[in-house]
Amino acid sequence: MSAPFDLSDDSVVVIVGTGAGGGVLANELAQKGVSVVALEAGGRYLPEDYINDEWESFGQLAWTDARTTSGDWRVARDFPGLPTWIVKAVGGSTVHWAGASLRFQDHEWKAATTYGEVPGANLLDWPIDGAEMAPWYDLAEKKLGVTRTNGWPGLPGNNNFKVLEKGAKALGYTEVSTGRMAIMSHETGDRTMCQQTGFCFQGCKWGAKWSSAYTDIEQGEATGKLEVRTKCHAARILHDDSGKVTGVEYFDETGALQMQAARVVCVAGNSIESPRLLLNSASTMFPDGLANSSGQVGRNYMRHTTGSVYAVFEQPVHMYRGTTMAGIVQDEARHDPARGFVGGYELETLSIGLPFMAAFLDPGGWGREFTSALDGYANMAGLWIVGEDMPQEANRITLSPDVKDQFGLPAPNVHFDDHPNDIAMRNHAYAQGAAIYDAVGAVRTFPTPAYPSTHNLGTNRMSERPEDGVVNRHGQTHDIANLFVSDGSQFTTGAAENPTLTIVALAIRQAEYIRGAMARGEI
Amino acid sequence: MTRSPDFRALTRRQLLTRASAVGASFVAGAGFIAAPDAAWAAETSHLEPSTFATLVQMARDIYPHDRIPDAYYVIAVKGYDSVEAAGRVEAGIAALNEAARGRGHGHYLDIGWERDRVDLLRSIEGSAFFQTVRSGLVTGLYNQKAVWPLFGYEGESFSHGGYIDRGFDDITWL
Numbered sequence: 106m107s108a109p110f111d112l113s114d115d116s117v118v119v120i121v122g123t124g125a126g127g128g129v130l131a132n133e134l135a136q137k138g139v140s141v142v143a144l145e146a147g148g149r150y151l152p153e154d155y156i157n158d159e160w161e162s163f164g165q166l167a168w169t170d171a172r173t174t175s176g177d178w179r180v181a182r183d184f185p186g187l188p189t190w191i192v193k194a195v196g197g198s199t200v201h202w203a204g205a206s207l208r209f210q211d212h213e214w215k216a217a218t219t220y221g222e223v224p225g226a227n228l229l230d231w232p233i234d235g236a237e238m239a240p241w242y243d244l245a246e247k248k249l250g251v252t253r254t255n256g257w258p259g260l261p262g263n264n265n266f267k268v269l270e271k272g273a274k275a276l277g278y279t280e281v282s283t284g285r286m287a288i289m290s291h292e293t294g295d296r297t298m299c300q301q302t303g304f305c306f307q308g309c310k311w312g313a314k315w316s317s318a319y320t321d322i323e324q325g326e327a328t329g330k331l332e333v334r335t336k337c338h339a340a341r342i343l344h345d346d347s348g349k350v351t352g353v354e355y356f357d358e359t360g361a362l363q364m365q366a367a368r369v370v371c372v373a374g375n376s377i378e379s380p381r382l383l384l385n386s387a388s389t390m391f392p393d394g395l396a397n398s399s400g401q402v403g404r405n406y407m408r409h410t411t412g413s414v415y416a417v418f419e420q421p422v423h424m425y426r427g428t429t430m431a432g433i434v435q436d437e438a439r440h441d442p443a444r445g446f447v448g449g450y451e452l453e454t455l456s457i458g459l460p461f462m463a464a465f466l467d468p469g470g471w472g473r474e475f476t477s478a479l480d481g482y483a484n485m486a487g488l489w490i491v492g493e494d495m496p497q498e499a500n501r502i503t504l505s506p507d508v509k510d511q512f513g514l515p516a517p518n519v520h521f522d523d524h525p526n527d528i529a530m531r532n533h534a535y536a537q538g539a540a541i542y543d544a545v546g547a548v549r550t551f552p553t554p555a556y557p558s559t560h561n562l563g564t565n566r567m568s569e570r571p572e573d574g575v576v577n578r579h580g581q582t583h584d585i586a587n588l589f590v591s592d593g594s595q596f597t598t599g600a601a602e603n604p605t606l607t608i609v610a611l612a613i614r615q616a617e618y619i620r621g622a623m624a625r626g627e628i
Numbered sequence: 629m630t631r632s633p634d635f636r637a638l639t640r641r642q643l644l645t646r647a648s649a650v651g652a653s654f655v656a657g658a659g660f661i662a663a664p665d666a667a668w669a670a671e672t673s674h675l676e677p678s679t680f681a682t683l684v685q686m687a688r689d690i691y692p693h694d695r696i697p698d699a700y701y702v703i704a705v706k707g708y709d710s711v712e713a714a715g716r717v718e719a720g721i722a723a724l725n726e727a728a729r730g731r732g733h734g735h736y737l738d739i740g741w742e743r744d745r746v747d748l749l750r751s752i753e754g755s756a757f758f759q760t761v762r763s764g765l766v767t768g769l770y771n772q773k774a775v776w777p778l779f780g781y782e783g784e785s786f787s788h789g790g791y792i793d794r795g796f797d798d799i800t801w802l
Contacts, residue, residue: 157784160771263791264799271802300790310786420801425781427796459781463770471690471753471762472746479770480693483780545802 108329110142115366117142118619119353120373121339121382124197125608126592127373128317129248131333132325133616139623141331142365143322144355146338146374147193150200151319155308159460162307166200168193171516172377173505178521179554183468188519190557191375195335196318198375198559199605200308203430204286204315205453205491206251207602208242211235212440213448213493216598219440220447225524226495227405231597232569232578241610249287249315249609250296259283260290260299263427265454268418268486272541273434273452280435284453287315287606288428295320303456305429337363340514342370342386342395342588350395350588356512369619369628373591373612376406376561380502380594381517383565383575396565396582396590401575403502405566406519407599408558410492410527413455414538415466416547417481424456424486432488437537438601446529449601450492452538457487465556478551486542490534491560493601495524502564560604565594579618580611587628591615674714679721682736683708683761686724689745690762691769693778700775704768705761720757727752 110117117140120127131143147168156162167190174181174188181188191198212219214235217228246254253259260283262270273281288309289296297311305314312319325331336358343364344350352366372379380403384394394402432454439449457465459482467475500522504515523531539550568574571583580595582588591612593604600607622628672680687701708717721736727748728736739745752758769775776783785791 157786160767261797263796267797267799267802299792301792301796302785302790304784304786311790418801421780422799423780423782423795426785426791426794458783459776459779460767460771463766469762473692476691476693479779480695 108140108326108332110140110332112363113366114140115351116140116368117365118369118371119144119365119367120371120591121353122197122373122375122378122592123195123322123333124192124317124373124375124592125199125202125605126612127371128196128199128321129609129612130371130373130591130616131331132317132321133613134619135325135328135330137616137620138330139620141325142367143331143333144337144339144353144365145195145333145335146378147195147336149195149318149333149335150308152308152310152312155200155310157302157304157307157310159307159458162304166192166194166308171508171510173508173516173518174520175518176500176521178523180557181521183554184557187557189375189377189561190559191561194318195322195333196316199316200318201306201559202603202605203305203455204288204428205430205433205603206246206249206285206287206606207451209235209238209600209602209607210438213598213600213602214238216448216493223447223495223526225497226526227498228496229566229568229573229597231567233567238607238610238614241614242606244613245606245610248321248613249606250289250293251606252284252286252288252290253282254285258290260286260288260428260431261301262432263301263454264422265424265427265456265486266432268422268424268545269432269434269452269454269488269541272543272545275544276537276540278434278436282433283428283431284433286428286431288431289313299428301427303425303427303429338512339374339382340385340512342372342382344388344390344395344585346390348390348585350585360512369587369589369623371589371591371619372565375592376564376594377502377517377519379590379592380564381504384502384504385514396575396584396588398584399568399572399574401566401573403564404498404500405496405563406500406502406521406561407494407496407563407596408521408555409560409562409599410450410490410494410530410534411555411560412490412531412535413487413553414490414535414542414550415478415485415487415553416539416542416550417478418484418486418545418547421483422486423483424454425458429456430454430489434541437534444533446526446533448493448526448530450490450530450534451601451603452534452541453489453491455487455489466551466553468554478549481549488538488541490531490538491601491603492527492530492534493599494527496563496566496598497522497524560593560599562593562596562599562604565590567595567597580615581618589615589619672709674711675709675717679718680705680709682721682724683717685737685745686721686749686761687765687769689742689749691765692742695778696775700769700772703772704765707764707768716757720755720761723755723757724748724752
């Protein structure tokens with residue numbers, strides 16, 4: 106059913122990336138009758154292809170192109186060539202995500218106003234707010250099948266959740282549940298109900314978890330208006346003398362350089378690749394990269410303040426059984442500067458298998474302190490910290506002066522320094538996480554450092570004024586009317602919530618805007 | 629902990645190559661390696677048997693699990709018994725033995741207490757050799773499916789229909 110479009114067809118919208126932003130935008134536009142060519146750097150893998158083995162799956166799905174790191178974040182020391190843990194495949198990181206689908210809290214749209222002056226932070230209010238986004242969140246929750254919305258039941262709690270719940274309630278926390286998850290808790294015609302299989306991060310073999318790979322992409326293709334080109338790596342966005350973008354150069358599966366003409370270009374390659382593409386598209390007219398008159402392209406890189414707490418108990422937990430992230434404590438998500446930091450954080454259940462636990466529990470660690478922890482694997486419970494981190498101008502994606510990728514394109518360098526607010530929040534969360542487990546008899550607890558980043562945000566941020574950011578309230582670049590950003594890189598601030606639901610809501614909203622602007626002849 | 633720049637650059641590639649290597653050559657060797665004690669030492673093709681035996685002990689001292697038999701540590705480091713790696717490993721183990729002699733022991737393997745061997749390893753943990761062996765073990769040892777049950781890890785469950793009817797919420801001691 107996939108529609109083939111000619112390379113010279115300049116009536117199409119070209120979308121770079123097929124994840125939560127690009128994949129949803131592609132389908133939404135196709136449903137409205139707009140012709141779309143989606144360029145996907147990775148291959149196409151469907152539930153029957155997913156591998157429930159951590160390292161094998163990593164080899165199948167992970168984005169492992171050349172990247173470098175700098176800054177004082179521990180990831181730069183532990184995984185210097187692997188700053189992120191994201192996916193290179195149709196569906197992008199919606200193949201890998203765990204399904205947590207939370208709306209921003211109202212105040213989080215207005216971080217600068219709410220938090221006031223935070224030294225060293227480049228805080229800015231979003232030009233949109235919770236009221237404006239509410240109907241788009243409604244549509245996103247419906248699309249994803251989010252539990253505890255639309256009358257759908259929550260998921261049942263697994264062992265890992267039960268430990269978290271009991272400990273959290275013993276501490277007096279009240280907002281404890283199996284959360285709002287884009288994982289089917291009931292049978293519908295389209296998606297299988299969660300079978301409590303684990304391995305949510307490796308792609309859901311039941312298709313119970315929402316991923317654009319086998320929902321929006323297939324629906325879009327069925328309209329005959331969407332062509333997805335796999336293993337096509339965008340290299341450069343081209344423009345004409347008037348400053349409008351005209352197409353995208355990309356390396357196809359054979360490594361040959363192609364050029365797809367375009368009426369509109371939407372960049373949705375995740376917060377590392379999207380600014381990288383804009384920077385790699387520098388020209389005589391735009392020497393600092395496309396859409397970069399503000400100088401903000403690549404800056405304000407955020408990755409959430411994260412970390413994990415694992416705990417070993419006297420008796421078995423088998424935390425890896427069942428839905429990985431269906432468990433949440435939300436009491437600390439509020440903004441309460443009395444805790445010593447602005448913004449808040451969520452605590453969510455998390456488990457990884459033995460192979461990844463060995464790699465991530467204490468990277469570089471060895472000896473009996475380390476191995477005795479792994480000896481307690483079956484008796485372990487675990488949680489993940491997701492907190493709002495501060496945007497900082499110097500935390501940024503730049504083009505490496507010497508490292509190139511497999512196509513000869515300058516590789517991205519990811520620089521990140523923790524802000525004092527990030528550190529204060531993480532330490533608070535470590536203490537509360539450990540207290541939760543101590544309350545139910547933990548023998549040992551482990552404040553585990555952050556993994557390579559899964560939430561990558563902010564590097565083409567949304568702003569009211571062109572001088573403060575890269576895109577406007579619709580994700581349209583301030584500088585170039587027919588160039589859009591459609592992924593998490595448009596986040597002005599990160600909020601405490603897992604970002605996918607908001608990326609999807611913004612994409613649905615952006616599709617409506619693009620169709621209207623095209624109909625009005627504005628683009 | 630300090631590490632050499634070489635190691636930093638290699639980390640990701642090492643993780644990935646070790647991960648795939650475990651599936652291929654290491655498992656293929658499992659049959660004869662699981663033979664009675666020391667039989668494997670004679671099977672090395674490129675390393676001195678004593679070098680390989682020292683490497684196995686070093687692996688166990690880095691990631692000691694008393695419930696994990698030697699055979700799994702042997703599998704984890706078998707990949708170093710190759711044309712490409714042998715030179716570096718012989719040199720690394722020679723340096724380890726030299727360090728042991730510097731502390732009044734004949735060889736690394738002559739050091740009776742794990743505590744004393746670990747002290748020695750701590751003194752060389754910044755070396756490229758130590759870090760190569762250690763980081764290789766992260767996947768070489770823990771990504772062996774055969775050791776998973778010894779840690780109580782069950783691996784994939786899809787082929788069994790998940791845990792929906794097999795104990796995803798069976799905790800009783802809370």
